[in-house]
Amino acid sequence: MAPSRPRIDIESVFRLTELADYIVPFTVRAVADLGIADQLTDGPRPVAELADATGAHAPSLLRALRALAGKGIFTEVEPEVFALTPLAEPLRTDHPLSLRDAYPLLAPDIEAWAHFDHSIRTGKAAFDQVHPEGYWSYMAAHPRDSARFDASQQAATRLELRAALPAYPWGDLGTMVDVGGGNGAFLGGIMARFPNLRGTLFDLPHVVAEAEPVLQKLGVAQRCTVTGGSFFETVPAGADAYMLKRILYGWDDDGAVRLLRAVRAAMRPDSRLLVLEPVVEPGDRFDVGRLYDLLLLAMVGGGARSREHIERLLDVADLKLARSLPTMMFPILEIVPKTEA
Numbered sequence: 001m002a003p004s005r006p007r008i009d010i011e012s013v014f015r016l017t018e019l020a021d022y023i024v025p026f027t028v029r030a031v032a033d034l035g036i037a038d039q040l041t042d043g044p045r046p047v048a049e050l051a052d053a054t055g056a057h058a059p060s061l062l063r064a065l066r067a068l069a070g071k072g073i074f075t076e077v078e079p080e081v082f083a084l085t086p087l088a089e090p091l092r093t094d095h096p097l098s099l100r101d102a103y104p105l106l107a108p109d110i111e112a113w114a115h116f117d118h119s120i121r122t123g124k125a126a127f128d129q130v131h132p133e134g135y136w137s138y139m140a141a142h143p144r145d146s147a148r149f150d151a152s153q154q155a156a157t158r159l160e161l162r163a164a165l166p167a168y169p170w171g172d173l174g175t176m177v178d179v180g181g182g183n184g185a186f187l188g189g190i191m192a193r194f195p196n197l198r199g200t201l202f203d204l205p206h207v208v209a210e211a212e213p214v215l216q217k218l219g220v221a222q223r224c225t226v227t228g229g230s231f232f233e234t235v236p237a238g239a240d241a242y243m244l245k246r247i248l249y250g251w252d253d254d255g256a257v258r259l260l261r262a263v264r265a266a267m268r269p270d271s272r273l274l275v276l277e278p279v280v281e282p283g284d285r286f287d288v289g290r291l292y293d294l295l296l297l298a299m300v301g302g303g304a305r306s307r308e309h310i311e312r313l314l315d316v317a318d319l320k321l322a323r324s325l326p327t328m329m330f331p332i333l334e335i336v337p338k339t340e341a
């Protein structure tokens with residue numbers, strides 16, 4: 001059969017140009033970093049004032065805001081005067097689901113994306129092409145980037161928390177360990193709603209070192225133990241529940257099984273493990289899980305798995321899926337020991 005001839009469809013060419021562009025995403029990130037949305041909470045302001053208040057170069061800020069206004073993020077209500085729009089609101093720091101810190105311009109991440117074709121060719125992390133020590137060792141050695149990464153996780157957690165709270169009977173739990181729980185925003189957010197829940201936050205030492213103010217602010221510090229360590233070595237034992245939120249998919253199958261075995265070793269016969277992360281579904285439907293999946297591929301070489309794939313790993317680690325609870329983001333997989341320990 002002769003190859004088909006390309007169809008010239010100008011709409012599609014323009015649409016692809018928009019989709020493939022990275023200028024708008026980078027501009028959103030730069031404008032978020034400047035805190036422009038916070039300057040517009042009392043109403044529209046001239047760009048000269050915004051530039052003054054944020055230390056920006058007014059003509060360049062004008063160009064950035066006009067580009068974003070073309071996408072519905074901010075609006076130019078009169079020449080050189082800008083206001084918030086629904087798409088700009090989540091860039092406010094005081095927004096309950098604030099995304100201001102969600103999209104940091106982290107140089108090592110951006111360098112890694114420049115090698116993303118390597119990930120697609122090999123299945124390995126593009127990040128390691130630039131920083132062979134790997135993502136987590138890089139972060140441990142770069143406190144500023146690490147703090148910005150943790151803040152981005154905290155921002156993502158706001159939405160995940162809202163999705164997870166109504167989806168699981170958290171009130172039935174007395175104790176929960178958040179394994180790889182970052183700076184405690186998720187665990188603390190659950191504990192703040194369930195005053196009988198006692199928590200343990202477990203993550204690498206340099207990460208949990210930043211948790212205290214987050215837990216204090218949520219009013220749960222008295223009920224939360226903070227423990228630093230590697231989840232490949234040991235996990236705090238004997239809790240009612242263990243949480244792995246966006247952790248398992250950061251590791252290849254060998255790493256994931258090692259991690260699951262470490263959690264299994266810490267579990268009582270009646271403990272449960274809750275895995276909260278994207279699960280791969282076939283088909284064209286777009287969801288944020290597909291973005292996370294590729295982010296993980298680029299940065300750490302892991303990625304989302306199908307439910308069947310997760311079940312195979314659980315089986316090797318002497319665990320089994322009890323049920324899968326849908327949330328408006330990722331499902332919560334409730335997992336129990338397969339045999340008595």
Ligand SMILES: C[S@@+](CC[C@H](N)C(=O)[O-])C[C@H]1O[C@@H](n2cnc3c(N)ncnc32)[C@H](O)[C@@H]1O
Pocket residue numbers: 136153154157179180181182183186202203204207229230231232244245246247250
């Ligand atoms: C993608 S983040 C997810 C954080 C948090 N669970 C959330 O959903 O916001 C992965 C976390 O795993 C932690 N981590 C990586 N390697 C670890 C290890 N060996 N032991 C404990 N935590 C680790 C990182 O420090 C980071 O906080």
